[in-house]
Amino acid sequence: MRVLITGSQGYIGTVMTEVFAAAGHEVIGLDIGYFAECVMGPPPQDPPTIAIDLRDITVDDLAGFDAVVHLAALSNDPLGAVAPDITHDINHHASVALARAAKEAGVGRFLYASTCSVYGAAGDELVTESAPLRPLTPYAESKVRVEEDVAALADDSFVPVFLRNATAFGFSSRLRADIVLNNLVGYAVFTGQVKVLSDGTPWRPLVHIRDIADAFLACLDAPADVVSGTAYNVGSEANNVTVAQIAQSVVDEVPGVTLAITGETGSDPRSYQVDFGAIRRDLGFEARWQIADGAFELHRAYAASDFTEEQFFSRFTRLARLRDLQDTRVIDEAMRRYSALS
Template structure:
């Protein structure tokens, strides 16, 4: 299958592309390149790619693909809260525009990276895909709006599917330090302290980046009836953990690391436990990685690849990285490149 992956030079895309290639798919990427050099260790090989802003994609660039996997987004809550208008412009409007152009170009499947954070403050009970959506942040709100708009685009020739990923964790060569498990392991390695700023009580569902990649690979070849206009939670019930439990899992893996729960940021209203049974029953997908296994992987990779405090607090934090690009004059106030390049690039 010929597949376009948006955000292929991001945290998830860098893990997903090799999984898709190993399954025999012909993969092309599309990315602005903002995080292309945010690499810990050796640079990964990339597929041929389009260096283009998501807001500038054309139907011609989408012609000939069987499927689009749409990962590209402004991808966390602090960034979305800082620039909510741009978050909705990129995450909502540009995503729906991409889907519409893909449909016009004859693309049959559109795999959309949504999020379990659409459930917001859901309490202690398990929520499945039929639960009310209560997004609390601009990032989560944008995801809900895209899902709604893609349903309106769907027809017998265009099948969108919404993969509501749990909070990602695990090693990627293009690391992110601003997601909970990756962050806690990094601080433990660098300081010896697993520091939790909230009271530690909110629930978080977690899923490894490799498991997310496998779920998308499954949806590429699943029967159309199984994915058409469907939402699937992607993760595992065993990885529904409180933030305090996640912190203690880290301390069990990183030698001599001490858990400190300060509570200084107060209670976090985002708390939800998720039921992942639909993907098991209907897609045959089972997440493999546990939180403990992911923490152990991160500890080993951070240690062996020479993680530094400077990089951990800057290059691998999305908000800090975009601020740096702005200060260097490489992106403008709308997060557009000041000297855009729309050339086709091939690295592998």
């Protein structure tokens, strides 16, 4: 298939393009490049890439593609809290416009990167895809709205699938340091301490980025009558863990570090455990990576780098990177490139 992957120069997109190309698909990327230089290790080999803001995509840009894998977004809760209107503009409105344009262009399959955080405060029971959606942040709210709006576009010729990914972890050459396991390993390596500001009790489901890529590949190849309009949780029940357990896995991996659970921010209301049975039953998909595997992988990568603590967290934290791009007048307050302004 000829596949367009939005957000191709991001944390997950850099791995997704590699996995899809290795599976024999013709991959084209689409990315405005805000995080293209946020690289650890050798530079990745990007596919041919369309440099365009997600908000400016037209039907003509999507002509000739068999499928769109839509990853591009303003992608974390702190950023959503700082810029909720822009988060909805990009994550919700531009995503729905992309889906409509894809349908008009004759694209047959639309794979959307949603999130398990749509379940919000779900308590201690495992939640399935039919559970009530209780998004607690602008980021999660935007994902719910896209699922609702794009599901309405489904028909015999347009097959949308919604992949509700657990919290990602693992090494990508375009790293993110602002997601929980990646972050805690970073603090362990660069400061010698694993510090948890909450009380450590909230539950989080985690999934490795390569498992995410494999799940998208499975949905690309699945029969349309099985997956059309369907939401799938992506992850593994074995990786439903508390924040304190994630922190302990880092302590177990990185020698000599100390663990401090301060509780100074109290208990995070975002707490949920997730059932991943549907994607196993429908598609035979099984997540392979465990949290300990990811801690090992990240520890080795960070330890081999020559970054300082300040360089590591400023380069690989999304909010810090975007603020730097604004301070240096690469992008404006609406997160558009100045060079693109009329």
